[in-house]
Amino acid sequence: MRSIGEMARDSGLGVGTLRFYDRAGVLVPAWVDPVSGYRWYEPEQFEEARLLARLRRAGMPLADIRLVLASWSGADTDLVRKLLKAHLRRLEQGLSDARSDFSVLRALLDHRENVMTSLRIVTVRLSIAAPELAAVLDTVRFAASTDPELPMLGGVLFDIEGESLHVVATDRYRLAVAQAGIAGHDGSRVQVIVPTPLVDAMRALLDSEGPVRLSIDGDRVTLEAAGRLAAGQCLDHDFPDYRRLLPRAGGLRTVVEVAAFRKALETGPVRSEEAGAPDLSVLSVEDGGTVTLCTDVDEDPNRVAVNREFLLDALAAGARDQLILELGAPTVPIAIRRPDDEDTFSILMPVRLEN
Incomplete structure (x- = not known):
């Protein structure tokens, strides 16, 4: 047998x-x-x-x-x-229907690209405090993609609207969002994707306390800080609508002491589903709100598995002694928030366990 x-x-x-x-x-x-x-x-x-x-x-x-x-x-x-x-007949009919639907989608994309091209002619001038811009870039930079097959994710989205700048990065498995206040903008929404090398060049200039100036001229973005410049072309892609990916309220919320939680992750039990796969930490929240690392996952149907390295990166980017951890079902993304600023957070996709 x-x-x-x-x-x-x-x-x-x-x-x-x-x-x-x-x-x-x-x-x-x-x-x-x-x-x-x-x-x-x-x-x-x-x-x-x-x-x-x-x-x-x-x-x-x-x-x-x-x-x-x-x-x-x-x-x-x-x-x-x-x-x-x-x-087989169902599959052939489904393929025929899919071809028809994709034809319509291509036409819609062509129309949308024409509209987006006209939006990229805008000019924006705004100012922002250097420490605040440095903080939001540090918060999201870890989540930017390095996959050459997904060039639209190979940068950080600058989403400017009203008196706020949202910066967003994602590699599909994790997403980070941070917000900063701005001045000098007229309020209309403008989005550009700043390539990660330019993001890093901007971050290197943010070592002062005063305001810096961010300018967007069509597809070119420039940061002026204390007489120094970092400038370059924006990515000519459309970023996914991150607002549709934001976590919904609900699930278990617990406050974790970051230093102790990091140590537990670094020294605690891990799982690896197959050779070459990343180490997984399997989390569970006890009745008192304590987060524990599971060893026997079969005993807890509500355990959530997550890439350990990604979770450690998110804790470091949170830059707080305490962070809020939101856990739902094993298939629901994990959210990591700051207690004093819940508009700044990271989302990590869970990993499905085979058994």
């Missing part, structure tokens, strides 16, 4: 997936240890698992997969052929 781990390795279905299909009655193990609950499969079930993996990759609905498996080893091969043919 094959253990669930062997079946997962050889069939291409994860352990968690095999457990799901057991609960769904699609691929039920031949024997379950009554003491440990461990699942075992007959050798002939391996062919069914491989078939299930192929049908799953093809996107067949679960109800049809169940019928295919029930008929596969029997005499009713006609039913199997009919189900496969019907699913």
Whole structure:
């Protein structure tokens, strides 16, 4: 007999997936240890698992997969052929619909790009306190992407509106937002993406206490600080609408002592789902509000796994002795906020655990 781990390795279905299909009655193990609950499969079930993996990759609905498996080893091969043919027709129709939808989306994008081009002709002049701009750049810089396949994320968004400057960075797995007050702007919203090398050059100039001047002329941005300049071209891309990604209220909120929490993360238990994958810290909030690092994740269904390095970076960027940690379900992003400024925060995507 094959253990669930062997079946997962050889069939291409994860352990968690095999457990799901057991609960769904699609691929039920031949024997379950009554003491440990461990699942075992007959050798002939391996062919069914491989078939299930192929049908799953093809996107067949679960109800049809169940019928295919029930008929596969029997005499009713006609039913199997009919189900496969019907699913292929659905896929072909879905592809046709997708092509039509993408055609419409391309036309909408062409129109939107023309509108955005006209917006990039604007000129902006504003002033901001050097320490305040330095602080917000330090808060978000860690989250900027280095992926060459995603050039629109390879910088920091400067979102200017009213008397506020929001700076935002994301690499899809984490997002950081910080806000600073500005003066001299007329109030209309202007957004530019400043490439990370230019962001770093700007940050190097912010060693004074007085105000600095930020200028945007079309696609060129300039920072003037104490007679020194950092200037360059903005990225010619559109940044994702970060406001749609902001965390919703709810979940568990707890205040953590940053120094103690960092030490616990650096020395505590970690998980790694596969070779070469980042170390994960698995967090749980106890009834009293204390955050603990889990060792046996199966005992806590509400535990949340997160990239440990990303969490350590977010704690450092928070720049406070205490920070607020917001934890929801295992699939809900983690938020790290400052107690004195909840408009400045980081979001970390959770990592799905296989078992």
